[in-house]
Amino acid sequence: MAIGDYLRAFRRFWWLVLVATLIGAGAGYGYTLFTTPEYQSTARLFVTTQSGTSVGDAYQNNLFSQERVVSYAGLATSEQVAARAVDQLKMPISPEALRGKITATPLPKTVLLDVSVTDPDPGLAQTYANAVADQLVQLVSELETSRRGGTPAAGAILLDDANYPTETAGMSLLTTVGLGAAAGLVLGLLLAALLAALDPRLRARESVDAIAPAKTLGNLVADKRRPDVPVANLAAGGLAAERLRELRTNLQFARTPGGRRPQVIAVTSPSRGDGRSTTAIDLAATFAESGRRVLLVEGDLVNPTLTTTLGLTDAERTRAEQRGLGTVLAGDHDVASAVIANPGGAAFALLPAGPSPASRRQLWGDESAGHLVDDLRAGWDYVVVDTPPLTTVSDGAAVAALGDGALVLARIGHTKTKPLRAALTVLETAGAALLGTVVTCEPGHERELSKQPSGDGNPVVAPRAEDARPARGGAARPNGNGGNGNAGNPGIGNAGTNGAVDAPTEAIDQTGAHRMSGAKREGR
Incomplete structure (x- = not known):
């Protein structure tokens, strides 16, 4: 770490x-x-030796006294001194108990020795300390005196009697x-x-950068103030909307390994609950805001949720239940008849999943899937595909391989390190390009979330019917049928397919660009 x-x-x-x-x-x-508070009483002893007449003798005697201080400190805590002190005091305490209360401390580079006794009673502490000091002086005198008698070679003198402690010992x-x-x-x-x-969960975008080989293209913030609406209100501005626009800009300036601008983008993640559907919807709306013809594809044939999330009308819902991506891949319907223009009033078109196919895996592996992707690329400026999680279903990798690459989402506090590594491995095995990673649900500050952007933002809503113009190429282009040709956001159909985004002076490769952010929704 x-x-x-x-x-x-x-x-x-x-x-x-x-x-x-x-x-x-x-x-x-x-x-x-x-x-229990304890008090410590201390008596101080002075250690002496026989004095010499010369300066050299005095120096040697001083060193000898300092050595003796250490020895006398050991005697002070001996059982013999404690037993003698108990005999002197005639008090109800055993030598072992008194010995445990005694400490002797030589003062560094001096011939002074402090003998201390600790006891809960300050008076007893003083009494014990005086008795121990007296008995130590006597024992030293006996030990330092030769058996033949005469003057002791060294001795200890009581310099200060034990004090009466008024403050407790210790801290x-x-x-x-x-x-x-x-x-x-x-x-x-x-x-x-x-x-x-x-904790195996990712907690910051730096953790995602350390795992993914591609850079983070977007950093979408968690906006708890966002109302429960299917499409982000980009016109309201704020940090969440600006982060979505920054993600859009990075994708517009990104390039695939072949050097072209990505048009068919698979939005995927390691596991469910990472916010794929919400991010796919918001990304489609953000592309549409810039005047591009956008198709949102419900590529999750296992657990489709876009038709429910976008709030389709009854007629649109009925149509989505009868035809969609699955029936188009199976050859039962053409794209034009399956695409829903402006679902729920959004400014992009929707290709729903449709009825669940019997053999989903064979559909994505069929040659018709590649033709469909090529047709969608030719008929729309941007195709955003909401795919299932990579670690449970292989469809996401298949779509990314057929299209221009994948955006892998990592939700802060939800996505785990191991599944993210596994998802990246799945993409690499499938030969799919990794356009970059997108960090979702990063906590955003309330002040930043409510800050209005400096640029202008137009509401991403469907155009009026009288202003509608057929989209170039239209939804009917893949199969040559003219029905429903305005599905590609007719109000902004004048944007050129190939000239939608001018090539940058210095293209950013598929590893991504800057770190960005956007809004939080409870996505799949």
Whole structure:
């Protein structure tokens, strides 16, 4: 995981980090509250040796005293000193218990030794410390005196009697709570990083870029304020609409491996719920907004939803149930009779899935499928195909291979890493071009979502009947029938098929262009 991944994990699991910090602070407070306070009393000893007459002797004696301080510290915590102190005090405490209360600390680079005793009673702590110091002085005198008698080679002198402690020993309440909070914070950060590492779902567009060989062409934001309408209201403006337009621009400037502008675009994804249908509808509407003749194809013959989503009239719905892509591929109907012009008032045409065919896979593998795609490319400026997920049905890869390439969607917080890799492998195996990836449902800021764009946006609605003109090539072109020839958005039929988008000075190849964004809908 990169630093950015950790930062996103901490931002995502901020509540976990906060809870862990509060629990740590509470644990520190509870420890202080329920722990018996103890007091520490300290007596200080001075270690001496026999003095010499020269400066060299004095220096050697000082080093000897410093070495003796360490030895005397060990004696202070010995069982013999504790037993002698208990005998001196005549108090109800065992030598083992008193020994556990004693600490001896030599002061660095000095001949001073601090002997401390800790006890819940400050008075007893002082009494015990004085007794231990007295007995240590006596024991040192006995050990340093030769058996033949004479002056001890070294000794310990009680420099300061034990004090009466007024403050508890150990850390203060503030320090304990602070350390507990710090420990909880570290634990919370570790848990957040662990959960993020174990989460297989994609959480940012950078994760998609790290997996996909092609760049991200679009970054569609999640707009919770969007009303429950089938087609994005591009005229309303805002960040969501601008991101859709940026996706359209990137596709217009993209190029297939053969060097041509992509016209037949398969919109697919690794799994269901990634927003394919919603993105396909919005992409078709965005292309239509720019004055192009657009055909939206319901390529998911397994689970078609476009006819329901677009809100067709009863007559259109009846027609969609009788004829569509399946019957066209089977040779039962021609394209002109199956295409629905301006479904639900949209500015693009729709080729519904139609009745479910008996052998769906054979239809896409038949030679007629290739002819159909070529005819659609010749009759429309853009053909957007809503396909099933790549990891469950092979139709998406077949459409992408027959057409100009595929847009692979990855929904933030939903699409998983493994299925995305598998979907890209399916496309590669089928020999389909990957135009780029599109990140969907990225969280958008409320202020950005409501911001009006600088450019003008026209509502993407069907033209008036009196303004309708037959679309060039029309829907009837594949089979030469004239019926329903205005299905290709007649109000904007003056756009040239080949001259719809001027070639850029420096074409962007099929790996994509810039990162963009658009709107959230609960797509398949």
